[in-house]
Amino acid sequence: MYSASDLKKGLKIEIDGAPWQITEFEFCKPGKGTALYRCRMKNMITGIGMEKTYRPTDKIDEPNIEEREMYYSYFDGQNYVFSDPTTYEEMTVDPAVLGDKAYFLIEESLCNFVIYNDEPIEISLPTFIEKEIVETEPGVRGDTATNVTKPAKIDNGYEIQVPLFINQGDIVKIDTRTGAYAERVSKA
Amino acid sequence: MSTQTLLRNLRTRSALLRAVRDFFYAGEFLEIETPVKIPAPAPEEYIESVTAGQGEFLRTSPELAMKELLSLGVEKMFQIGSAFRAGEFGRKHREEFTILEYYASGWDYRQLADFTARMMQFAAEKILGKSDFVFDGRHFDMACVEYITVDEAFRKYAGVSAFEADKDNSFDEVMVLKVEPNLGKEGITFLCDYPAARASLSRLSRSNPLVAERWEVYVGGIELGNAFGELTDAVEQRRRFKEALAFRASCGMLPYPEPEAFYAALDRGLPDSSGCAIGFDRLTMLLTDSNDISLVRFG
Numbered sequence: 001m002y003s004a005s006d007l008k009k010g011l012k013i014e015i016d017g018a019p020w021q022i023t024e025f026e027f028c029k030p031g032k033g034t035a036l037y038r039c040r041m042k043n044m045i046t047g048i049g050m051e052k053t054y055r056p057t058d059k060i061d062e063p064n065i066e067e068r069e070m071y072y073s074y075f076d077g078q079n080y081v082f083s084d085p086t087t088y089e090e091m092t093v094d095p096a097v098l099g100d101k102a103y104f105l106i107e108e109s110l111c112n113f114v115i116y117n118d119e120p121i122e123i124s125l126p127t128f129i130e131k132e133i134v135e136t137e138p139g140v141r142g143d144t145a146t147n148v149t150k151p152a153k154i155d156n157g158y159e160i161q162v163p164l165f166i167n168q169g170d171i172v173k174i175d176t177r178t179g180a181y182a183e184r185v186s187k188a
Numbered sequence: 189m190s191t192q193t194l195l196r197n198l199r200t201r202s203a204l205l206r207a208v209r210d211f212f213y214a215g216e217f218l219e220i221e222t223p224v225k226i227p228a229p230a231p232e233e234y235i236e237s238v239t240a241g242q243g244e245f246l247r248t249s250p251e252l253a254m255k256e257l258l259s260l261g262v263e264k265m266f267q268i269g270s271a272f273r274a275g276e277f278g279r280k281h282r283e284e285f286t287i288l289e290y291y292a293s294g295w296d297y298r299q300l301a302d303f304t305a306r307m308m309q310f311a312a313e314k315i316l317g318k319s320d321f322v323f324d325g326r327h328f329d330m331a332c333v334e335y336i337t338v339d340e341a342f343r344k345y346a347g348v349s350a351f352e353a354d355k356d357n358s359f360d361e362v363m364v365l366k367v368e369p370n371l372g373k374e375g376i377t378f379l380c381d382y383p384a385a386r387a388s389l390s391r392l393s394r395s396n397p398l399v400a401e402r403w404e405v406y407v408g409g410i411e412l413g414n415a416f417g418e419l420t421d422a423v424e425q426r427r428r429f430k431e432a433l434a435f436r437a438s439c440g441m442l443p444y445p446e447p448e449a450f451y452a453a454l455d456r457g458l459p460d461s462s463g464c465a466i467g468f469d470r471l472t473m474l475l476t477d478s479n480d481i482s483l484v485r486f487g
Contacts, residue, residue, distance in 0.1 A: 015293050027279075028364045029276060030368065031414050032233070032386065032414065033233060033234055035234065035276070036364050038364070053364070059440065
């Protein structure tokens with residue numbers, strides 16, 4: 001249990017069986033009135049935001065949340081399977097939790113898991129991964145502009161926007177947080 | 189925060205201290221000092237005292253001591269000094285802050301409001317050379333003064349009666365979330381006539397006993413101060429303090445001893461008077477366009 005005075009930006013709390021993270025916090029106190037702890041928060045599963053105000057006597061539930069590192073092992077045909085780097089204990093992850101991030105999974109790469117009541121709710125991949133471009137229009141030599149782009153596909157079929165000078169067979173760096181092209185690593 | 193910003197604001201703060209003192213001295217107010225370490229804070233429901241060793245407290249305001257001086261015959265006085273409120277920390281709050289508190293015998297609470305508006309206008313003109321200024325990207329003018337009752341404000345900005353909100357225990361939430369952001373939009377707003385249940389140390393209005401002679405003053409949605417037409421009835425004041433002490437005990441809050449010296453002052457007789465406490469740091473925030481108290485105080 002948390003008391004209202006524990007509330008602060010970044011704190012994770014539980015409301016009606018869902019985990020929320022406080023994104024903005026303000027201590028308010030009208031004149032002779034009670035102190036009020038004003039919070040904006042984000043649902044850690046749905047991403048929905050809301051505002052809630054607490055009084056000093058309020059008690060707030062603490063979510064059963066743990067963070068740990070797991071490395072990606074394999075796809076079992078339905079789910080993604082990750083393993084604990086020390087115990088090798090496996091955890092299966094529904095593709096819905098990963099969304100487009102599934103395209104950037106690389107075997108053996110360490111990912112950061114946020115686990116709520118034993119279920120992963122957020123998985124952060126290594127920020128940058130390298131992938132080969134397997135399909136794109138031929139590059140325009142000498143055109144180093146990065147603000148003009150064209151579509152390109154990586155090995156698993158995921159399509160990204162790349163600058164015109166990128167060729168099939170080039171290795172590029174992708175930002176896994178946004179799914180966007182970051183830079184060219186090497187030429188074909 | 190840059191050191192330069194802080195130092196610039198501390199210079200303005202110094203000029204503001206001087207301007208405020210000039211204003212009170214010109215009005216023939218006596219500048220006084222009363223103890224910071226006291227045997228008993230005012231018994232209030234929601235103001236937490238910082239303890240200072242065995243049976244002593246740091247004052248949450250100099251109110252009781254200044255009223256003792258009123259009862260001893262000091263007619264007009266002011267004080268600028270530190271006050272302490274445990275657990276208050278935020279953009280507009282610090283446990284230790286600077287309070288500007290003043291009392292005038294024979295003045296009613298409306299007279300004190302006019303005087304307070306003139307003091308703030310004088311301060312702005314001394315510091316900025318004019319009564320208007322920009323705070324947090326918005327324009328304000330200390331010469332623009334509005335009076336609104338608490339009930340009018342609740343109905344206008346929240347669509348509920350202040351008396352209903354008080355009864356269903358939502359008064360503070362409605363005040364903070366709906367009402368306060370609308371107060372002092374162009375200049376100074378005096379929020380007047382609190383429901384009698386929130387009279388605190390003020391007397392009830394003679395023309396309408398449902399409300400108390402109490403106002404709070406706002407600029408830019410920021411509460412700058414609180415004022416009372418002072419309650420002088422010793423029996424009623426004891427009753428309210430006992431009620432507040434009982435409430436504190438029922439919530440398991442820090443117990444406060446009864447303020448015996450203040451009771452003695454009430455028995456001696458308090459003159460008809462009005463008094464106000466202004467958060468000096470917040471007034472400095474407004475006049476330096478600082479949106480956090482840490483920008484206008486050292487340490």
